[in-house]
Amino acid sequence: MIKDISFIRRIEEAHRRLEELSTLGNDPPHSEIEIRRTVAVVSDVLNEVKTLVTDPKRAGNSGYENEIPFSVLAEAAADAIISIDDQSTIRYVNPAAGRMFGYEPVEMVGKNLTCLMPEHLRQIHLASVKRYVTEGEKHINWVAVELIGLPAPPDKRRTKRRAYQSP
Numbered sequence: 001m002i003k004d005i006s007f008i009r010r011i012e013e014a015h016r017r018l019e020e021l022s023t024l025g026n027d028p029p030h031s032e033i034e035i036r037r038t039v040a041v042v043s044d045v046l047n048e049v050k051t052l053v054t055d056p057k058r059a060g061n062s063g064y065e066n067e068i069p070f071s072v073l074a075e076a077a078a079d080a081i082i083s084i085d086d087q088s089t090i091r092y093v094n095p096a097a098g099r100m101f102g103y104e105p106v107e108m109v110g111k112n113l114t115c116l117m118p119e120h121l122r123q124i125h126l127a128s129v130k131r132y133v134t135e136g137e138k139h140i141n142w143v144a145v146e147l148i149g150l151p152a153p154p155d156k157r158r159t160k161r162r163a164y165q166s167p
Contacts, residue, residue, distance in 0.1 A: 008072065010041070010044065010045050010048075011045055011072065011073075011076040012076060013041055014038070014041045014042045014044075014045045014076065015075075015076040015077075015078065017034075017037065017038035017041050017042070018038060018042065018078040019078070020034065020038070074092070074094040075094055075095060077094055077096055078096055079096055080094065080096045080097035080100045080101075081093075081094040081096065081097060082094075082097050082108070082113065082116075084113050084129075086129070086133045087112075087129075088112050088113045088114060088125065088126060088129045089110065089111070089112055089113075090108050090109050090110065090111050090112070090113055091109065092109070093105035093106075093108045093109055100149070100151075101116055101149060101150075101151050101152055102151045102152035102156070103152050103156075113125065114126065115150075116149045116150055117147075117148070117149065117150065118148055118150060121147075121148070128140075
């Protein structure tokens with residue numbers, strides 16, 4: 001576990017800067033400066049993570065002493081992370097996923113993942129999860145997949161949704 005609170009604060013700073021990037025308008029000089037600053041912060045954090053993971057001197061005796069907990073990484077991630085069980089029930093949602101769909105993460109936990117999908121994909125998803133659980137067979141390469149999701153209805157949104165605007 002990370003004992004250095006300054007490192008955790010740098011992760012939080014990197015996350016905050018990434019969030020701010022999504023609100024930038026079309027002001028190229030301002031946007032470029034903010035992007036460079038954010039890249040520098042994120043790069044520093046990732047370099048330290050790489051060192052923690054790969055440097056045997058910092059690994060400790062057990063190999064787990066300096067391991068970054070999943071929750072720290074997931075909470076700081078700019079990408080949505082949702083974990084489901086074998087019934088497709090949502091078990092974990094990070095803040096980025098909550099913002100993406102317009103819910104507070106706690107509202108999503110316990111619901112079926114299909115509530116975030118268009119109707120025509122729900123049965124396909126459930127059948128695929130069942131096949132994977134029973135046979136270990138997957139039909140999608142999950143390395144880089146983009147899926148369509150449904151945001152919360154406007155009257156039910158708990159968080160602000162931000163769309164990235166390219167310069």
